[in-house]
Amino acid sequence: MKWRCALTQRWLPAYLDGDPPSFWRERLRSHLARCPACREELAELAEVVRRVKSTAVPEPEPRFWQNFNQELHLKLAQSVPAPPPSRVFKLPYLLGAPALALLLIWVAVGYLNPERSVLAPTPQMAKQERAIQERAAEKMVAKPRVTAPSPETTGVVAFVAQNGEEMSPDDDLTGLRGDLDSTLAGMTEQEKEAFLKRLRQHEKDGSCLRKISVIFWA
Amino acid sequence: MxxxxxxxxxxxxxxxxxxxxxxxxxxxxxxxxxxxVLDAEEAKDLTQQAFMQAFVHIKGFRQQAQFRTWLFRIAINQCYNYLKNKKKFGDPVDADNFVLVGKDSPEEDLIAQDERRRLYAALTRLPAKQRAVITLKLEQGLSYEEISRVLGGTAGxxxxxxxxxxxxxxxxxxxxDEHEVAVRSYPKMVTRVSRR
Structure with a gap:
């Protein structure tokens, strides 16, 4: 096959449709007039096109289209999107977020407020509380002597019980918190001041820890 | 309207x-x-699916193209998916199962059926995209510009x-056609051999 025939035959199917640009159409026409091989190729391609066009898709029976339309109608009716729900039904969804926020705030305030105990004490905690109260009552009966801090041990409050045993300040503070007035009654002004300072510091540390634990829990 | x-x-x-x-x-x-797809039942299902898809996505149709070409594109995508699945899971097309609604005499019907069978056998061997382009060009009469809009790419x-x-x-x-000639001549040879 000559290169000119190869070039021409690339355009032959489009030539059958009258599609190629006028420049190519003229060149193809002049080549086909001279070349019998390309004319034969064109005839074969025209035959293929004729066969495809003549062999149409078999037309189904009318009943086919009736069934087709009925089935499609059902499918389309099912796929119609449902109307959007009214605003009345949307309201609870809209209120959900603020309600949750309010609940969280209420719980947080309840936990952070030192005056209020949100959680009920567990039986173990109640037992400990009772033991502390009993110890405090015993101390009241024994009238403990509270010594003022020496200048060498500034900032450390030492409590000495009547039987001479030295206790840790934290233990005593925890025990005495239940009955503060009676404890303060037997102290001098200086001792009271030191004791209250220590007590405030202890309370502050405890509440801070509690706040942190509440935030962590939330 | x-x-x-x-x-x-x-x-x-x-x-x-x-x-x-x-x-x-x-x-x-x-x-x-x-x-x-060369199968009447499958073609029916795919047509219904194409219309379903068109209905579901019609709000996204911006009327920049013709509705007809948009519909062709959906249908071709459905067919491509079907053919891809069929290729994956087997079930080849049998060209002998094609149904023909005859209008002419039985003899003409037979010839037409034979012609159709050979054409479909040849079409089956073509890649799906080439089958689509032949159908769109010769049967639906789309221009190359419209075909490019349906199948993607350029008109060229x-x-x-x-x-x-x-x-x-x-x-x-x-x-x-050559295979048909060979198959037709084969029974004669067989009878000749059996007579000997």
Whole structure:
């Protein structure tokens, strides 16, 4: 096959449709007039096109289209999107977020407020509380002597019980918190001041820890 | 009522308007699907699926293209998916199962059926895209510009694809015709051998 025939035959199917640009159409026409091989190729391609066009898709029976339309109608009716729900039904969804926020705030305030105990004490905690109260009552009966801090041990409050045993300040503070007035009654002004300072510091540390634990829990 | 008007009403959820469009294009879409999958029942299902998809996504149709070409594109995508799955899971097309509704005499029917069988056997061997381009060009009468909108690419690419498809189909038809001649001559040889 000559290169000119190869070039021409690339355009032959489009030539059958009258599609190629006028420049190519003229060149193809002049080549086909001279070349019998390309004319034969064109005839074969025209035959293929004729066969495809003549062999149409078999037309189904009318009943086919009736069934087709009925089935499609059902499918389309099912796929119609449902109307959007009214605003009345949307309201609870809209209120959900603020309600949750309010609940969280209420719980947080309840936990952070030192005056209020949100959680009920567990039986173990109640037992400990009772033991502390009993110890405090015993101390009241024994009238403990509270010594003022020496200048060498500034900032450390030492409590000495009547039987001479030295206790840790934290233990005593925890025990005495239940009955503060009676404890303060037997102290001098200086001792009271030191004791209250220590007590405030202890309370502050405890509440801070509690706040942190509440935030962590939330 | 024109297509854009029907489409606008269908976009507002008017089902009867969409069914008007279905009635208008169902034969063309069915013909395209039939040519691509070569099975009447599958073509029917794919046509229904194409219309379903069109209805679901009609709100996204911006009327920049013709509704017809948009529908062709959906149908071709459905057919491609079907053919891809079939290729994956087997079930080849049997060209002998094609149903023919005859209008002529039984003899003419037989000849036409034979012709159709050979054509479909040749079409089956073509890649799906070439089958689609032949159908869109020769049966639906789309221009290369419209074909490029349906199948993607440029009008030039659609023309090259079409030319290539026709040449390949010619080669396959030649093979089918030669095979037919060989099969027809074979029983004569067998009878000759058996008589000896």
């Amino acid at each position: 024109t297509d854009p008007q029907l489409v606008a009403r269908a976009q507002e959820g008017d089902l009867p308007a969409f069914e008007e469009l279905v009635k208008k294009y169902q034969r063309e879409i069915y013909g395209l699907a039939y040519r691509l 690419a659609a023309r090259v694809n079409y030319c290539q498809a026709i040449k390949t189909l010619k080669k396959y038809l030649k093979n089918e």
